[in-house]
Amino acid sequence: MRWSRALIPTHKEDPSHAETVSHKLMLRAGLIRRLTSGVYNYLPLGWRVVRKVEAIVREEMDRIGCQELLMPVISPSELWQETGRWNVYGKELWRVHDRNGREFALGPTHEEVITDIVRNEVRSYRQLPFTLYQIQTKFRDEIRPRFGVVRAREFIMKDAYSFHENDDSLSVTYDAMYDAYCRIFDRCELDYRPVEAATGAIGGSASHEFMVLCDTGESEVIVCECGYAATDERAEGLIATVMPPEEPLSAEPVDTPGMKTIEDVSLFLGMEPWRLIKTIVYVADGEPVVALIRGDRDVNEEKLAGLLGASMIEAAPPAVVEKVTGAPVGFAGPIGLSGVKLMVDNSVEPLVNAVVGGNAVDVHIRNVTPGRDFSVDGYCDIARIGKGDLCCKCGKTLDSFRGIEVSQVFKLGTKYSDSMKATFLNENGKAMPFVMGCYGLGVSRTVAAIIEQHSDEYGIMWPMSVAPFEVEILAVKFKNEKVREASEQLYDELRAAGMDVLLDDRHDSPGVKFKDADLIGVPVRVTIGERGLKEGTLEIKMRRTGEQRDVAIEEATAEIVKIVEEARA
Numbered sequence: 001m002r003w004s005r006a007l008i009p010t011h012k013e014d015p016s017h018a019e020t021v022s023h024k025l026m027l028r029a030g031l032i033r034r035l036t037s038g039v040y041n042y043l044p045l046g047w048r049v050v051r052k053v054e055a056i057v058r059e060e061m062d063r064i065g066c067q068e069l070l071m072p073v074i075s076p077s078e079l080w081q082e083t084g085r086w087n088v089y090g091k092e093l094w095r096v097h098d099r100n101g102r103e104f105a106l107g108p109t110h111e112e113v114i115t116d117i118v119r120n121e122v123r124s125y126r127q128l129p130f131t132l133y134q135i136q137t138k139f140r141d142e143i144r145p146r147f148g149v150v151r152a153r154e155f156i157m158k159d160a161y162s163f164h165e166n167d168d169s170l171s172v173t174y175d176a177m178y179d180a181y182c183r184i185f186d187r188c189e190l191d192y193r194p195v196e197a198a199t200g201a202i203g204g205s206a207s208h209e210f211m212v213l214c215d216t217g218e219s220e221v222i223v224c225e226c227g228y229a230a231t232d233e234r235a236e237g238l239i240a241t242v243m244p245p246e247e248p249l250s251a252e253p254v255d256t257p258g259m260k261t262i263e264d265v266s267l268f269l270g271m272e273p274w275r276l277i278k279t280i281v282y283v284a285d286g287e288p289v290v291a292l293i294r295g296d297r298d299v300n301e302e303k304l305a306g307l308l309g310a311s312m313i314e315a316a317p318p319a320v321v322e323k324v325t326g327a328p329v330g331f332a333g334p335i336g337l338s339g340v341k342l343m344v345d346n347s348v349e350p351l352v353n354a355v356v357g358g359n360a361v362d363v364h365i366r367n368v369t370p371g372r373d374f375s376v377d378g379y380c381d382i383a384r385i386g387k388g389d390l391c392c393k394c395g396k397t398l399d400s401f402r403g404i405e406v407s408q409v410f411k412l413g414t415k416y417s418d419s420m421k422a423t424f425l426n427e428n429g430k431a432m433p434f435v436m437g438c439y440g441l442g443v444s445r446t447v448a449a450i451i452e453q454h455s456d457e458y459g460i461m462w463p464m465s466v467a468p469f470e471v472e473i474l475a476v477k478f479k480n481e482k483v484r485e486a487s488e489q490l491y492d493e494l495r496a497a498g499m500d501v502l503l504d505d506r507h508d509s510p511g512v513k514f515k516d517a518d519l520i521g522v523p524v525r526v527t528i529g530e531r532g533l534k535e536g537t538l539e540i541k542m543r544r545t546g547e548q549r550d551v552a553i554e555e556a557t558a559e560i561v562k563i564v565e566e567a568r569a
């Protein structure tokens with residue numbers, strides 16, 4: 001490609017609204033342009049990178065025997081109603097209707113559609129197992145799109161779905177897919193960690209996310225030196241006990257006028273927040289539930305929902321809180337509650353002489369001991385676990401890092417085949433539900449993640465495997481006849497050798513061209529200028545290492561081809 005004919009609109013300055021490195025550089029290097037909130041155009045340079053990531057994904061999917069297909073972006077609401085997700089998915093499901101008022105979803109994921117295909121076309125265990133995948137545009141009506149393509153409302157994903165006779169067969173494919181993902185992210189030269197994940201709105205029995213390490217990532221991953229790693233939505237662990245031994249005193253009410261928060265009450269009573277027990281009323285699948293946790297800690301709603309087997313959980317509205325506790329929000333406590341399920345976090349168990357809400361306006365109760373002053377059926381782990389807490393596997397202190405989630409894999413089991421009555425006939429002629437797995441990978445997110453890990457103050461430093469161009473020829477003064485001839489000749493020879501080459505043939509100043517070269521980050525930069533030509537040489541510079549050397553013109557093509565071929569993944 002000749003730069004003079006290309007649409008590569010670069011910017012010198014960081015765009016003011018972009019917060020992350022990848023968002024800034026994708027805009028500055030002319031990879032993307034925002035069309036509207038959370039919706040982006042991929043300009044030619046950005047699209048070349050997307051296509052290269054897609055090619056790696058295709059190769060690795062095909063290598064483990066997956067078949068590519070393409071399903072529509074749009075799917076009828078009836079399918080989503082069959083699985084109940086039309087209601088469960090909430091506002092993130094982008095809904096549209098046609099001229100007749102029929103409702104449709106713009107697909108955020110395709111379990112319903114693929115299950116519909118398979119239930120209509122596959123009859124026998126002899127046809128199992130198999131895996132289908134697509135690379136396609138997906139939609140999610142994010143409340144707050146941000147970080148450019150990382151949290152967009154329209155994005156590109158690879159989604160794969162596997163169908164099996166039983167769990168053992170699913171495990172074989174799940175492991176193969178896990179390995180394929182490792183190869184994909186290795187080839188993209190990403191530093192990543194597979195971690196245990198919550199299953200969320202997709203559901204199923206087991207799940208892993210692949211996290212790319214990145215300080216500005218929106219996900220937090222909890223890790224232990226024993227190898228345990230999980231997202232903060234999922235992480236299990238123990239909260240260290242801070243309480244010294246104490247004699248239990250008699251519980252007694254205490255006036256707390258207008259003191260509604262843990263902070264208010266702890267300041268008012270002059271007690272550390274951990275001496276309070278937080279009482280939170282939730283509504284889980286329409287039923288009120290009360291959760292108790294130590295005052296300085298937070299409930300992990302994903303874990304709570306998982307323990308309850310609930311698909312939807314949210315903080316109860318004030319009217320429900322009043323109905324359950326008999327008091328307005330801010331004075332809820334566990335003593336005297338009846339007819340409501342109590343979920344008590346492990347962190348509450350060691351407390352004595354704690355403070356709880358009094359279930360009456362402006363009243364708390366102090367010197368409360370769990371198990372004595374209110375009954376507890378059993379303690380459970382519903383706490384948000386973080387850095388400094390103790391590992392659930394080995395007891396050592398946990399650490400954490402931030403990351404971008406680039407993919408997630410799920411063992412779905414029969415969640416979708418049961419609700420959609422998708423069955424096959426087993427060896428004995430009996431109808432059985434398909435056992436399923438699903439495997440997502442964010443292609444546009446992966447591009448952003450690569451930039452987060454491969455950039456410096458001057459711009460992007462693409463790995464060869466996904467670079468929009470492998471070689472950039474920077475002709476210092478393209479007007480000069482000798483420079484032009486040498487540049488054109490090298491350009492032709494490299495293209496003939498199968499290289500992706502960008503020739504900067506613009507009539508801009510060398511300063512502009514060098515800055516742009518660093519910004520768009522082509523791995524090999526070849527500089528051709530008058531001075532070098534007089535000595536019969538040109539300069540090769542590696543964008544990532546900064547390593548540069550002069551090479552004789554007649555040896556240049558072979559040398560560059562060798563560099564590129566060695567670096568291709």
Ligand SMILES: [Zn+2]
Binds near residue numbers: 227
């Ligand atoms: Zn551990």
